[in-house]
Amino acid sequence: ASTFTSCTVPTDSGLGGAIYLDIQTGGETKYDLTGASYSTATHSLNNAQYGKNLFINAFDLSAAVPMNDASATKTKIGAGLDSYEKANPTNLMGYDSAIGTLAIPLYYVYTAVNPLVFHVNNPISPFQIGSGNNNKYCGHLEWPCLTIDYSMQLTGNSIEKKIGIISEYKIDSLIEIDQSGKEVKISNSLSDSGDVTDIKSILNIEDQGKFSVTNGTLQFDKITFSININALEEYIITGSTQSTRIQIDNCIMKTTTAQSTIKTGLVEVEYGILSITNLNIEDIVIQDR
Known part of the structure; x- marks a missing residue:
């Protein structure tokens, strides 16, 4: 030795x-x-x-x-x-x-990423451990991926694709969910010790940041949707086919700047199933469109 x-x-x-x-x-x-x-x-x-x-x-x-x-x-x-x-x-x-x-x-x-919750975080410049980066080893709380799309790829053929949002994560472009027969669950991050908590993670919605579901189930749990005034019109989450299900549990919808006026709604389901449980709306004014 x-x-x-x-x-x-x-x-x-x-x-x-x-x-x-x-x-x-x-x-x-x-x-x-x-x-x-x-x-x-x-x-x-x-x-x-x-x-x-x-x-x-x-x-x-x-x-x-x-x-x-x-x-x-x-x-x-x-x-x-x-x-x-x-x-x-x-x-x-x-x-x-x-x-x-x-x-x-x-x-x-x-x-291994355990218990199969793949975390995402914003990039940090210059890069440091904890910064979001898409690579085949990412998904850990301390070594997270950069994008939700890439994290879903890493889950492979899993029926349930679990994505953990590290608080203050930002989306500013469209994310399309096309997962026939599968469920994408976007939830708060695990604790440092890998335990599930009730602490909500903040998901910042900016510019073109939206979720479009065309197949499968999209579930949000313990997420605070923080909507920037620069978020585009229409809805953050949309379901457009009969084979979609959208579920929102234990979430908050608010604006990034308190009592500001936005043009963005939370969810619209044209076809399919929508289930909402324990959603709080805080100090939001939505402008007529």
Whole structure:
């Protein structure tokens, strides 16, 4: 067994303070760091810009750090306890050639999104962990996706597609829901510990931000719709065919600026089913259209 201590590369550009692996196609399974460990003592930590302990540059990072057997993967790369790696995501990182030079915390590569709630967040510039970004490892609360459309793709063939809104998330373009026989559930985010809460997430509606349902079910739960005065006319949520169902539970509709006048309604169902339970409307004036 080996413990790497005080290993450092340039902290403004260096990759892999203790270990750097460059893995080409076919080499994803041909390494083993079992027995390796990395100092956790403050005075002897390893350091780098990305991957303070380990950095893996792989053609396919998911093959080099598989999630189908997370326990074996953690042993193979010398990962510590989940609580430690989650709190220190820059310790173990890597590149995936399909994604480019986005340094991905390995914790979010070998850990499945659970309980299958794919979170979305706004982008942050410059990029930092927690910023919304569409990549095949996103969806975690701390490593969220950027768009609802991409998050739905990651759920695969799941009948229920769960999307968690990190509060203050913004939509400013049309999102089309065409999911025959399936349900898209957009809800508040989970807690840091992964638990369901009653704390509503704010969903900012701006410009052309709308949901159009043509097939399947769209459900909102514990969402505060915050409507900007620049939101376009018509309705935020529309259902246009008999095969659609829209369900709104435990939500709030309000304006981003208190008591401002808007031209946007919440929901219109031309055909299909609409179910609303516990919806509060707060200080809204809707202008005649």
